[in-house]
Amino acid sequence: xxxxxxxxxxxxxxxxxxxxxxxxxxxxxxxxxxxxxxxxxxxxxxxxxxxxxxxxxxxxxxxxxxxxxxxxxxxxxxxxxxxxxxxxxxxxxxxxxxxxxxxxxxxxxxxxxxxxxxxxxxxxxxxxxxxxxxxxxxxxxxxxxxxxxxxxxxxxxxxxxxxxxxxxxxxxxxxxxxxxxxxxxxxxxxxxxxxxxxxxxxxxxxxxxxxxxxxxxxxxxxxxxxxxxxxxxxxxxxxxxxxxxxxxxxxxxxxxxxxxxxxxxxxxxxxxxxxxxxxxxxxxxxxxxxxxxxxxxxxxxxxxxxxxxxxxxxxxxxxxxxxxxxxxxxxxxxxxxxxxxxxxxxxxxxxxxxxxxxxxxxxxxxxxxxxxxxxxxxxxxxxxxxxxxxxxxxxxxxxxxxxxxxxxxxxxxxxxxxxxxxxxxxxxxxxxxxxxxxxxxxxxxxxxxxxxxxxxxxxxxxxxxxxxxxxxxxxxxxxxxxxxxxxxxxxxxxxxxxxxxxxxxxxxxxxxxxxxxxxxxxxxxxxxxxxxxxxxxxxxxxxxxxxxxxxxxxxxxxxxx
Ligand code: ADP
Numbered sequence: 001x002x003x004x005x006x007x008x009x010x011x012x013x014x015x016x017x018x019x020x021x022x023x024x025x026x027x028x029x030x031x032x033x034x035x036x037x038x039x040x041x042x043x044x045x046x047x048x049x050x051x052x053x054x055x056x057x058x059x060x061x062x063x064x065x066x067x068x069x070x071x072x073x074x075x076x077x078x079x080x081x082x083x084x085x086x087x088x089x090x091x092x093x094x095x096x097x098x099x100x101x102x103x104x105x106x107x108x109x110x111x112x113x114x115x116x117x118x119x120x121x122x123x124x125x126x127x128x129x130x131x132x133x134x135x136x137x138x139x140x141x142x143x144x145x146x147x148x149x150x151x152x153x154x155x156x157x158x159x160x161x162x163x164x165x166x167x168x169x170x171x172x173x174x175x176x177x178x179x180x181x182x183x184x185x186x187x188x189x190x191x192x193x194x195x196x197x198x199x200x201x202x203x204x205x206x207x208x209x210x211x212x213x214x215x216x217x218x219x220x221x222x223x224x225x226x227x228x229x230x231x232x233x234x235x236x237x238x239x240x241x242x243x244x245x246x247x248x249x250x251x252x253x254x255x256x257x258x259x260x261x262x263x264x265x266x267x268x269x270x271x272x273x274x275x276x277x278x279x280x281x282x283x284x285x286x287x288x289x290x291x292x293x294x295x296x297x298x299x300x301x302x303x304x305x306x307x308x309x310x311x312x313x314x315x316x317x318x319x320x321x322x323x324x325x326x327x328x329x330x331x332x333x334x335x336x337x338x339x340x341x342x343x344x345x346x347x348x349x350x351x352x353x354x355x356x357x358x359x360x361x362x363x364x365x366x367x368x369x370x371x372x373x374x375x376x377x378x379x380x381x382x383x384x385x386x387x388x389x390x391x392x393x394x395x396x397x398x399x400x401x402x403x404x405x406x407x408x409x410x411x412x413x414x415x416x417x418x419x420x421x422x423x424x425x426x427x428x429x430x431x432x433x434x435x436x437x438x439x440x441x442x443x444x445x446x447x448x449x450x451x452x453x454x455x456x457x458x459x460x461x462x463x464x465x466x467x468x469x470x471x472x473x474x475x476x477x478x479x480x481x482x483x484x485x486x487x488x489x490x491x492x493x494x495x496x497x498x499x500x501x502x503x504x505x506x507x508x509x510x511x512x513x514x515x516x517x518x519x520x521x522x523x524x525x526x527x528x529x530x531x532x533x534x535x536x537x538x539x540x541x542x543x544x545x546x547x548x549x550x551x552x553x554x555x556x557x558x559x560x561x
Contacts, residue, residue, distance in 0.1 A: 009180035010207035012084035012243070016175070019081075019246030020045025023223055026245075028252040030073040031267045037142070039074045041246070046171035048082040051162075053169030058136050060088055060112060063183060067091040067111035067134075069124050072233050072254045075140040075162060079115050080233065080242055084184035084203060085175050091186045092234035095120060096525035097196070099127050105188045105196050106131040108403070115162060116152075118143040119257055125151035138162040180204035186402060187236055189334045197409055198402030199334050201237070209337040209396040210243035212367055218330070218342050219275055219305055223249030226271065226300075230255055230264065230278035231308070235526045236338035239277050239305065239330070250275075261289035265296055272300035279308035279527045283327060284315055284466065290323050298325060305330050305342075309528045310434065310452045313359040314460035331361035331432060335418055337396035340368045341432050359456065360433040361424070368394040372426050377414060384427035387448065389438060391417035423448075440531055442471035442479050449481055449510045451531075454502065458483060461501050463491035468521045468529045469512060472538055481512040482545065484534050486520060495546045516543045 019026070024042035039047075055066060066083045068090065070076040083090040091109045093102060106114070110133040116124045118141035125148070128134065137152050140162035152159045184203040188196035201209075214221040221227070227245050229238040229252070237243070245252045253271035255264060264286060268276075283306060290296060304319075307330035319325040332338030343362030345354050364370050372380040372388040380386040397418050401409045412419050423441055424434035435450035436442075442449040451469040458467035466486040471479035487493065495515035502511050522533035537543045 009178065009203065011178050011180055011203040012081065012184050012206060013175045013178060013203075015207065015210070015243050015246050016045065016048060016081040016085045019249065020048070023246075023249030026223065026249050026251045028074045028077055028254060029271050030254045031256045031258050031263070031271075032142070033258075036267070036271060037074070041249075044074070044078060044081070047166055048078050048085065049171050049173040050166035050169035051078050051082040052086040052173050052175075054138075054165035055082070055086065055088065055113065057165075057169070058113060060086075063087065063089050065089045065091045065109050065111045065113075065186070067093050067106060067109070067114045068234070069093045069095055069114055069116040069120050070140070070233070071095075071117055071119070071256045072229055072238065073117070073141070073256045074254060075115070075117070076233050077242055077252065077254070080185075081246070084206075085178070086173075087176050087178050087182070089183045089186060089200070092237070094188070094232075094234045094525055095123065098525070101196055103127050103130040105198070107133060108195075109186060109188075109198060112136070113138060115140055117141050117257075118147040121147040121149070121152060125155070128152060128155040128157060131155075136160065138165060178203060180207070185237060187234070187334050194406075194408060197404050199398045200402045201337060201396075205337060205396040206237070206240070206243055208367060209339065210240040210247055212365055212396075213240040213244040213339055214248050217344065217363070217365060218339060219244070219303060219328075221245070221248045221250050221275065225250035225275050226253055226273045227251070228253040228255065228268065228271065228273035228276040230259065230276060230282055232526070235308075236332070236334045239307075239332075239339055240337065241277055261285040265289055265293075265298060268298050268300065269296075274300055274302045275304070276301055277305040280306055280311045280315060281466075281523065281527050281529075283319060283325075286325075287315065287318055287323070288465070291318075298323065301325055303328055307331055307339075307361075308526065310361075310456065311343075311359075312456045312459040313355050314456070316358055317355070329358065329360070329362055331422075331434070333420060333422075335398045335412075335420075336368070336392060336394075340365060340370070340392055340394075340397075343431075346429055346431075357431065360431055362431060364426075364430045364432065367396060368392055370426060370430075370432065371417065372424075373414075382426040382428050382430070384425050384431075384433070387423060387425055387435060390420045390422045390424060390426070390432060390434070392420060393417050440470070442469070442481050444471075444474070444479050444481070444509065445477045447509070451481065454481060454483065454506070454510070454512065457502055457505055458485060458498065461493070461498065463488050463493040464498075466521045466529075468531055468534055470531045470534050470538070472514065472535075480514065481510075482514040482516065482534075482538060482543075483512040484516045484518050484521065484543070487517055495548045499548045512548075514545045514547050516545045518543070 183200040229241040329343035332340040341362035345357035
């Protein structure tokens with residue numbers, strides 16, 4: 001029997017209509033150099049209609065791609081809504097990609113129009129001439145007219161002011177009917193090997209994913225919330241938070257380009273978000289700032305979603321116990337929209353057990369199915385012990401990469417499952433604990449050593465700000481762990497002391513023999529630890545490494561970087 005229910009498409013247009021008509025008084029607040037500017041959702045709806053009209057007037061039809069080169073701000077949100085709602089495809093360019101990769105993704109996606117923030121004009125202008133399919137550039141933001149438009153015009157593309165394009169357009173539009181399975185937005189992975197690969201989200205996948213983000217098992221968002229997405233809108237759609245805000249009627253606090261700890265703290269104090277999302281490094285910086293400024297307080301946040309890389313328990317404890325900030329770990333990837341698991345501990349987990357759960361990647365969400373497989377692709381039990389690769393499938397998990405026929409892309413899929421490249425365990429309650437990314441796994445004498453566990457443990461040491469552990473070649477054991485550590489200012493702890501500290505919780509063979517003290521852990525374009533760079537530093541002899549095995553190795557460890 002077929003159901004009697006309406007086959008009503010789940011589209012970004014429906015999110016736009018709901019947010020801007022049912023919640024017209026909600027607001028999007030954007031940080032500025034000396035304060036903030038605000039726009040109501042009603043105004044947002046009117047401006048989204050004007051933008052759609054403006055883009056049509058430039059000749060955008062069908063599923064043509066409109067790219068953004070923007071921070072998190074009100075204009076970026078307008079593009080987020082208008083472009084998919086008009087049936088075109090939003091392509092969020094990662095402003096931190098290496099130039100060649102940026103050019104590659106713009107050409108691969110065949111972007112026609114790029115909307116660029118006034119503050120990013122210089123950065124885009126350098127690469128624009130090589131963006132072959134781009135015909136128009138729209139410069140947005142309060143200082144657009146004063147930006148160096150000639151630098152953009154030198155590329156031969158037509159350059160317009162975003163606000164001027166909108167000004168001539170009606171504030172109401174008949175949004176077209178769009179197939180929910182069509183592409184709404186696309187995002188490229190940052191491409192740690194080879195060229196970045198494109199994921200094209202459908203209207204339906206974005207709708208369902210954002211609804212999941214709103215739900216209690218993720219963030220429990222309602223219209224009394226104010227959401228601060230620090231995670232960039234070019235990084236897996238800011239984890240679905242912008243669309244979730246429009247769906248729930250929650251207001252948005254947009255940090256624009258002010259992402260350092262101090263301005264973030266000030267913006268939280270003035271905009272008073274109740275919910276935020278960012279990678280752990282941001283919260284680590286906020287923690288350092290708050291620890292050094294005992295008179296500064298953040299008391300509006302009820303919850304912070306944190307993910308993108310493992311969220312150390314030490315960081316969560318410090319923020320919660322010293323500053324009343326509750327972090328909740330989430331796991332996912334660009335390919336999974338991104339949220340797939342969220343770390344709320346099971347009912348009854350207290351004390352040590354509570355924190356053990358807070359340190360893992362979280363419980364599988366409805367809408368995502370997960371399994372664990374061994375090297376031969378055979379399913380492994382959910383016993384919290386067996387270690388294998390996590391595979392996922394579901395309505396917001398990609399089934400392929402956009403126009404990527406190569407073998408590497410094909411190898412990411414396993415009979416309808418996405419191979420995540422993440423290695424770990426699943427327990428009988430459906431919680432995933434990752435021990436490594438497949439490419440970061442350290443295999444010593446045939447046994448796996450978890451770099452993530454070692455990093456978490458090191459970061460729990462009072463003198464350690466950050467730590468990244470990589471495998472380095474070893475004649476006898478094939479690989480051994482090397483710990484690169486950033487020390488708190490003025491700290492004098494030695495490698496031997498750090499090793500002894502780790503020995504309290506690890507077997508001897510798992511302990512790093514080699515340590516290097518560095519000034520900062522290198523970061524990828526989305527702010528994660530970039531272990532490739534550390535491996536390269538090591539290979540090029542650029543790291544000053546102290547071995548705890550040799551006589552005197554513990555002493556004299558300087559900082560090479
Ligand atoms: P990229 O692969 O380009 O870094 P993504 O942001 O899609 O871009 O990265 C997804 C990967 O980030 C995951 O496969 C996983 O390795 C890592 N990751 C995300 N969240 C977590 C988390 N909570 N704990 C550990 N690793 C995480």
